[in-house]
Amino acid sequence: MRPQLAQSFSVEQLRSVTRRKFFHQCGTGMGAIALASLLNERLFAADAGRTRPAESHPGPHFAPKARNIIYLFQSGGPSHLDLFDYKPELIQRNGQEMPAEMLKSIRLAQIGKEAAVLGTRYQFQQFGKSGVWISELLPQLQTIVDDVCFLQGFYSEAFNHDPATLFMNTGAQLAGRPSMGSWFSYGLGSENRDLPAFVVLMTGVGQPLTVSAWGSGFLPTVHQGVQLRSQGDPVLYVSNPPGIGPERRRQSLDVLRDLNQKRYDALRDPEIQTRIAAYEMAYRMQTSVPDVMDISKEPAAIHEMYATTPGRASFANNCLLARRLVERGVRFVQLYHRGWDHHGGPDGNLVYDLKKRCVETDQPAVALIKDLKQRGLLDSTLVVWGGEFGRTPMMQGNPKPDQVGRDHHPHGYTVWLAGGGIKPGVVHGATDEFGFYAVENKVHVHDLHATILHLFGLDHTKLTYRFQGRDYRLTDVHGSVVKEILV
DSSP: OOOOSSSSHHHHHHHOOOHHHHHHHHHHHHHHHHHHHHOOGGGGGGGGGGSSSSTTTOOSSSSSSSEEEEEEEEETOOHHHTTTTOOOHHHHHSSBBBOOGGTTTTOOSSSSSTTTOOOSSOEEETTTTTTTTETOOOOOGGGGGEEEEEEEEEOOSOOOOOHHHHHHHHSSSTTTOOOOOHHHHHOOOOSSSTOOEEEEEEEEOOOOOOOOGGGGTTSSSGGOOOOOOOOOOOTTTTTTTTTHHHHHHHHHHHHHHHHHHHHHHOOHHHHHHHHHHHHHHHHHHHHHHHHHHOOSOOOEEEEHHTTTOOTOOOHHHHHHHHHHHHTTTOSSSEEEEEEOOOSSSOOOTTTTTHHHHHHHHHHHHHHHHHHHHTTTTTGGEEEEESSSSOOOOOOOSSTTTTBBBBEOOOOSEEEEEESTOOOOOOEEEOOOOSSSSSEESOOOHHHHHHHHHHHTTTOOOOEEEEEEEEOOOOTTTTOOOOGGGGG
16 A cells, blocks of 8 residues: 555654654655656656767867878787887897896786897988988888878887787777777767768788777667778678669668667667668668779779779778778778787798788878878878887897797887878877887877877767766776877
8 A cells, every 4th residue: 555645744743753664654655756767768868869879979079170080000019119219229239138127017928028139120211301210111101201290109008919909999908898980980970871980991911800999889889890891792791682682672671670660669779779770871881882992993093002903902902992981971990900910930020021011001001191182181181000019129039030020019119190180290209218118208098099089179088978877988087188299
């Protein structure tokens, strides 16, 4: 029976009602009130946008300088000491031991602290008005140094591939957080309703990559990166099955949409809306994706510029595809190129394999910058180049050309950026004389993420998503915008 409340009480009656008795008598009524509040969507206005994840975006927070981003992720850890960070001290001390005080509290992935110093084998020269030191392995990059900003005091915290890759891509070392591209999709959406906001292209062999690097984490899955292929069908399973034409496919999708909508009306689960949006996007991509992926339409001069070969899977083809995608309004294009893990030995060394990676990537990456610039797109497109960490100043393996290598090294390495509101022709930060620690104008992973978001009009402290009772963000509770490198 429900408790009956009298219309009036005597003083004695009121004094006899203890707090415990009051809640015991009124418990049923208060429980009903609580349940009603849980079922009333209007009481959760701040979360209302989650019910339509494909259509609501919280940003931008202020006027952006960039509209699109191309992230050239060099998976495996390129050696900053053989490419960007010229250290004569290493050459002079080649074969000697590292100073003991530098290794006191350091953790190394695979080598011991007694490993010998390894000076670079490659010639460095200064280029451009900025006088940037660049290795002979990157002859094309030498021609555009005045368009590039080099972060030579960059550092991370993770020294193994999987957590370091996740850290660079999601701001966390454990799987389950949204990737940077997913945050962009959530924050800004796409400029083209027929293409995803976040596209992933992959080449190379070596250290395996997991979907977590471009996954949406706890964000609605509509924001996950869509992996395209530069060879074969551009998107797996997006083509119609044999015997199914466009009209039948459209009819099937309409029925499926109606069924999903009924389910959503009953459960109000935002992932159902995501599923509807994904099916519709896949249908539109049947027309839009083959067109954008067909690089054979490009002039011969462009193919020569990038060193592309239509029909092949290559970093060169993907760089050209990246330009075509941002031209069509794709917000975030991520290119993964594997094969930079050069520990020494037949699986990867600093002579043959490092040269191969540079041949594969130097010309296409530079062609991308030049092509964007000549089309008037560089000012609005941010290009980022870097891996999950650098390599140690100490040797791994032995000095033979096919054996020499370096271990993982997150404490100081180089990442470069161009376009999209970044100050050109700048070297920001420095490592010590051994290239071991970032010591000047240090930039952490969270700082890079905060700066990139800032360029797109997003305040990294305000781009948040509530999950399991907490407001999460790409930069966790860290990060500062590196204003010195902004135009």
